[in-house]
Amino acid sequence: MAHINLLPWRENLRKQRKRNFFLQLLGAVIVAILALVLWHMQVQEQISYQKNRNAFLKSEIAKVxxxxxxxxxxEKRRAELIARMNVIQQLQVSRPQVVHLFDELVKTIPEGVYLEKLSQAGDQVTLEGWAQSNARVSAYMRNIDKSAWVKDADLKIIQSEDKKKTKLGMSQFRLMAKQANPNAKPEETAQKSGTGKKG
Incomplete structure (x- = not known):
């Protein structure tokens, strides 16, 4: 006797296809999720690498x-040392000149002239004091101009006996002169005079 399959084969086929479709869809979702996870891991790795690189660069920049x-x-300490050395060198060079300056001041002061104050800025010398008369001051200026170590005497202030007189009958004066160096080389003298003209 023959057997007849009464089950709905078309319904079974539809269910099988539906099951296969969902399996394929599930596989695609799983693949997509795996791809997304891999992409995320790669991005995180790149971010971590960049962070490490940034930290390294910051560290190197800090070192630099x-x-x-x-x-x-x-450089600042070097400049300070050079400045100190220049000052010391200038002092060593000018030390003999200062000795000659004071020696010449003693030699050039005529009788009746008394120095009260002496100041110096560079080669400019300011002399202040008292004199028994204007003629004594003139004699002092002539002596300065004859000196080898002091020159260019220039009278700035003189308070004559008519304007102001002390109890001793002396007049106050202030004159300026330049310290000279007869031992200086000609080019050094020309350089100093050229610098003075520019200033």
């Missing part, structure tokens, strides 16, 4: 900045 500060400090 520190070295720059150290170099600037060294």
């Amino acid at each position: 900045d520190k070295k720059i500060r150290e170099i600037k400090d060294l």
Whole structure:
């Protein structure tokens, strides 16, 4: 006797296709999720790499900045040392000139003239004092102009006996002169005079 399959084969086929479709869809979703996870991991790795690189660059920049500060400090200290050396050198050079200056001031002061104050700025010398008469001041200026170590005497103030007289009958004066150096080389003298003209 023959067997007849009464089950709805079309319904079974539809269910099978539906099951296959969902399985394929599930596989696609899983693949998409895996791809997304891999992409996210790659992005995170790149971010982490960039962060590490940024941290390294910041560290190197900090080291360079520190070295720059150290170099600037060294340059500042070097400039200060050079300035001190220049001052010491100028003092050593000008020491004999100061001795000659005071020696010449003693030699050039005529009788009846008394110095009260002496100041110097560079080669400019200011002399203040008292004199028994204007003629004594004139004699003092002539002596200065004859000196080898002091020159260009210029009278700035003289308070004559008619305007102001002390109890001793002396007049007050202030004159300016320039310190000279007869031992200086001609080019040094020309350089100093040229600098003075510019200023």
